[in-house]
Amino acid sequence: MSSYCLRSTLKASLFAALCIGAPVTALAQAFPVKPVRIVTQFAPGSGGDLAVRIAAAFMGDNLGQPVVVENRAGGGGMVAAESVARSAADGYTLLAATPATQVMRVFMANTSFDPVKDFQPITLISQSMAAIIAHPSFPAGNMAELVAYAKKNPGKISYGTSGVGSEHHISAEQISLLAGISMVHVPYKSGFQAMNDVISGQMPISFSITGPVLGPARAGKLKIIAVVSDQRYARLPDIGTVLDGVPRFVPVRGWTGLFAPAGLPQPVLRRLAADTIKGITSADGRAKLFEAGFDVVGNTPEEFTLMLRNQIELVGKILKSTGMKLSEQ
Structure with missing residues (x-):
């Protein structure tokens, strides 16, 4: 191959690589260009709804775009989770969820989504007693x-x-x-x-x-x-x-976490996580969530993923040791 042809081939390859990476880079640089929607299983006015709205307000301030909370209660969280699982993985539709959908559903039949494979954990907003x-x-x-x-x-x-x-x-x-x-x-x-x-x-x-x-x-x-x-x-x-009254009881701690559909570009994931964590772990964020009865966490996507894995393992052990079976009743 001549040096001219080699140079031409290298230029073409480089151009192709840049073109492939361009959409993700452009998306990350532009994000967000419109309001972000958080779908939640909580009923309006409930404690969980309040926690999500507090987090959403801080997210919006840091993202520079409104963050709208959409309440879709029902089905033990399934209505909300199913709608987000089918959404585009672009960072504009998120899920505020609890162990009901992201942990317990691992052990239940007739679930229309995979709690582990169909969602990207962003951050754990808070834990609740x-x-x-x-x-x-x-x-x-x-x-x-x-x-x-x-x-x-x-x-x-x-x-x-x-x-x-x-x-x-x-x-x-x-x-x-x-x-x-x-x-x-x-x-x-x-x-x-x-x-x-x-x-x-x-x-x-x-x-x-x-x-x-x-x-x-x-x-x-x-x-x-x-x-x-x-x-x-x-x-x-x-x-x-x-x-x-029940000495052998093993508690499963409740929490509210933020998720995106699987496949979210890493730069968008990092932006969402950073801006959410920055808001809820600020002095004002901690004070408002504490007043509402919640303990702020604000961990990284990797830490949240590990916590989920550990809780799924814990619930699996509880089900095995007690002989319990989770059903639709």
Whole structure:
């Protein structure tokens, strides 16, 4: 091959390579050129919805574009997750999700998406502590009393959760199996709705994140039976844990995380992660999320991915050791 032909071939190859990389580079440099949408499973006005909206406001400030929150409650988070899984991986449609879709669905049949392969973790916004709450008239006041009462009334106690396959659901089923009790699961579109039914007396007990229940508990509208943990919670130092009545219980911590459809270009992923983390870990961001009842995390995509892998492994061990099976009920 002549030196001229060689030079021509090299130039053509270089030009082709630059052209291939150009769309990704241009996308990263331009992003975002329009509003970003976060689809969430939380009902409007719920505690989880508040956490997402706080994070979205800081994201918007840092991205220089509005970040709009779209509530698509229902199906234990499936409605929201399915819509985002089918969206373009361009950074403009994101998912604010919980273990209900990104962990529990790994172990459930009839799931239209792969929780691991179809999503790109961006950052863990916050973690939340769960509690078992009850109407003030409910006979039990702590975990040991709840177990004793349930044993005397098998199949007569209904409990609410934020949906099938949620971390609250798996906690309740684990409690029932380990304690040898039988309770009736009533899944809601959101834990906020379940809490309101407890306050009104339509539901005797429910599992809820602690943030929204603190005010009603102080006002005497409901009582907190236990925190769903293996140690006491600093915000509720006088409240016992599930282990007080179910010693072998293994807690599954709740959280709210940000995801994109799989295939998101790395530069866009880095921009979304950096601007979200910058906002929620700022002094103002931490204060607002703490006031709403959440503990800020703000980890990297790699750290979030590892955390998800570890929690999936934990849930798998719980299911195997207890013989539990997650279903649509």
